Amino acid sequence: GDSVTQMEGPVTLSEEAFLTINCTYTATGYPSLFWYxxxxxxxxxxxxxxxxxxxxxxxxxxxATYRKETTSFHLEKGSVxxxxxAVYFCALSPSHNNAGNxxxxxxxxxxxxxx
Amino acid sequence: xxxxxxxxRYKITEKSQAVAFWCDPISGHATLxxxxxxxxxxxxxxxxxxxxxxxxxxxxxxxxxSAERLKGVDSTLKIQPAELGDSAMYLCASSLVSGYTEAFxxxxxxxxxx
Numbered sequence: 001g002d003s004v005t006q007m008e009g010p011v012t013l014s015e016e017a018f019l020t021i022n023c024t025y026t027a028t029g030y031p032s033l034f035w036y037x038x039x040x041x042x043x044x045x046x047x048x049x050x051x052x053x054x055x056x057x058x059x060x061x062x063x064a065t066y067r068k069e070t071t072s073f074h075l076e077k078g079s080v081x082x083x084x085x086a087v088y089f090c091a092l093s094p095s096h097n098n099a100g101n102x103x104x105x106x107x108x109x110x111x112x113x114x115x
Numbered sequence: 116x117x118x119x120x121x122x123x124r125y126k127i128t129e130k131s132q133a134v135a136f137w138c139d140p141i142s143g144h145a146t147l148x149x150x151x152x153x154x155x156x157x158x159x160x161x162x163x164x165x166x167x168x169x170x171x172x173x174x175x176x177x178x179x180x181s182a183e184r185l186k187g188v189d190s191t192l193k194i195q196p197a198e199l200g201d202s203a204m205y206l207c208a209s210s211l212v213s214g215y216t217e218a219f220x221x222x223x224x225x226x227x228x229x
Contacts, residue, residue, distance in 0.1 A: 105157030
């Protein structure tokens with residue numbers, strides 16, 4: 001079945017440092033790929049997405065590129081802020097799901113940014 | 116801004132008791148999902164509705180869990196009887212039907228079974 005693997009956290013960075021959170025997936029066909037963010041005590045918010053190979057999703061300074069050849073969708077940000085502290089989830093939606101967009105999530109990576 | 120509403124935000128219940136969660140999706144969203152998120156893990160799909168019909172409930176423990184969306188709008192997830200291992204965050208999400216569109220999540224219900 002489909003699966004998503006992300007690097008384990010917590011990831012602790014100083015403000016303005018460069019961020020990379022690795023994500024790889026296993027799926028048949030051409031899934032859509034997503035990054036969601038969860039702030040403490042809150043639900044999940046979509047951060048960015050990519051629906052086909054070589055697409056780059058970007059939002060709020062974060063970006064990720066859909067790499068079909070390496071089955072990866074790594075999240076990057078050039079300069080993190082304290083307000084970026086949260087848990088980040090990589091997820092996929094199978095290409096064969098015609099009834100909606102059921103998501104398979106990775107285990108999440110906690111990011112802590114120190115001032 | 117439209118959002119997915121869930122209630123209650125927090126629920127503490129004793130083992131073997133019944134518990135229910137409610138979700139009101141964004142107006143016009145035909146697809147509704149219930150996910151369970153155990154602390155420190157990613158969400159896992161329990162059930163997916165398309166209007167009032169169940170599309171996928173393969174991961175729903177049917178001996179104790181039930182879900183309904185009678186009029187194709189709001190939805191209720193029930194656990195009876197609750198077990199200690201059911202302690203988790205229960206997240207509801209909704210999306211439009213056609214093609215791929217973003218799934219919007221509610222704030223969740225944090226369940227603690229004691």
